[in-house]
Amino acid sequence: MGAEKRITRKQTLEFHKPFSGFPEKLVFILLVKFAMKTKKYNILQMPIMAFFSPRLYRDVGLNWKGANLIYLFLLTVVCSILPALQYRDQILHILETDADAILKQLPEIRIQNGIANVSTEMPCYINNEAGNPVAIIDTTRNVNFIDPPPSVQVMLTETKLIVRNGPPRFNKLDLSTVNGWIINQEQIKKWLEIFYEIATPLICSICCILAYLVAVMLMIFVATAGRIIAGIARRPLRFKDTMRLAVTASTPAVTGFTTCFAYDISIPGYIYPAVIFGYLLLAIAACSNREKETPKNRTNLKAALDPKQIATLDEAA
Numbered sequence: 001m002g003a004e005k006r007i008t009r010k011q012t013l014e015f016h017k018p019f020s021g022f023p024e025k026l027v028f029i030l031l032v033k034f035a036m037k038t039k040k041y042n043i044l045q046m047p048i049m050a051f052f053s054p055r056l057y058r059d060v061g062l063n064w065k066g067a068n069l070i071y072l073f074l075l076t077v078v079c080s081i082l083p084a085l086q087y088r089d090q091i092l093h094i095l096e097t098d099a100d101a102i103l104k105q106l107p108e109i110r111i112q113n114g115i116a117n118v119s120t121e122m123p124c125y126i127n128n129e130a131g132n133p134v135a136i137i138d139t140t141r142n143v144n145f146i147d148p149p150p151s152v153q154v155m156l157t158e159t160k161l162i163v164r165n166g167p168p169r170f171n172k173l174d175l176s177t178v179n180g181w182i183i184n185q186e187q188i189k190k191w192l193e194i195f196y197e198i199a200t201p202l203i204c205s206i207c208c209i210l211a212y213l214v215a216v217m218l219m220i221f222v223a224t225a226g227r228i229i230a231g232i233a234r235r236p237l238r239f240k241d242t243m244r245l246a247v248t249a250s251t252p253a254v255t256g257f258t259t260c261f262a263y264d265i266s267i268p269g270y271i272y273p274a275v276i277f278g279y280l281l282l283a284i285a286a287c288s289n290r291e292k293e294t295p296k297n298r299t300n301l302k303a304a305l306d307p308k309q310i311a312t313l314d315e316a317a
Contacts, residue, residue, distance in 0.1 A: 084207035249279035
């Protein structure tokens with residue numbers, strides 16, 4: 001009754017006067033509902049307003065569609081470029097400083113029918129400029145594991161290529177499917193030249209994809225927690241809604257991470273998820289205040305579209 005009191009009979013008749021037939025009324029209802037769900041903010045405003053605007057979070061949670069993954073992709077791509085370029089510089093620096101010294105020690109390696117043959121004394125240690133071994137070649141089966149020094153990253157045996165994957169873990173690649181390979185200094189130089197040409201797009205693409213995948217997994221976790229909290233607080237939010245809010249709430253944390261990385265500022269890793277979760281809680285709270293956006297003197301369209309009231313006013317007219 002309170003909603004009906006805010007609209008007069010004259011106002012309601014003015015709404016429906018141009019829409020007397022059923023098709024016109026249906027179109028009018030759909031247009032009004034669409035207008036009530038229209039977004040007030042766009043994706044270009046989000047990177048700035050996500051820091052301080054409860055109205056943005058309310059609009060994203062109640063009026064936007066989907067999971068907002070496009071915005072998350074754009075955000076992670078933009079913020080991953082600077083770290084990716086720094087990683088590229090580090091990799092290229094290592095290659096430029098150690099590549100010549102390593103290549104001079106590399107013997108010719110022939111792999112036929114999955115068997116590696118090397119014409120040099122075994123085991124063969126390849127050292128970097130500092131004199132630390134970085135690779136071992138041994139096809140005599142006298143050495144079947146990478147030595148304890150952490151500088152050793154690769155080992156080639158008669159039938160396997162062993163690559164260090166962290167201090168306690170190793171990846172073993174079987175050579176049984178390899179046939180007719182010849183690896184020598186000239187071949188490695190050609191590969192390095194190709195890598196230098198594609199290093200920037202390759203490393204940037206890998207970093208952006210990995211950052212996006214990690215961000216999506218984190219957003220799913222945060223959105224799930226937000227959905228549980230919204231349910232406890234009796235907020236009308238579904239998982240997609242909390243996912244959109246989580247993505248929006250990640251803006252301050254992601255941009256903050258990029259800024260800290262650029263200025264070499266060290267911050268504990270748990271701070272970033274905590275910031276995202278804090279903004280998500282504020283976003284959920286903002287979505288509960290939808291009625292505060294409606295001015296007191298605005299015509300109540302829902303009351304105007306009430307079928308019972310329409311029928312009553314049509315009879316009175």
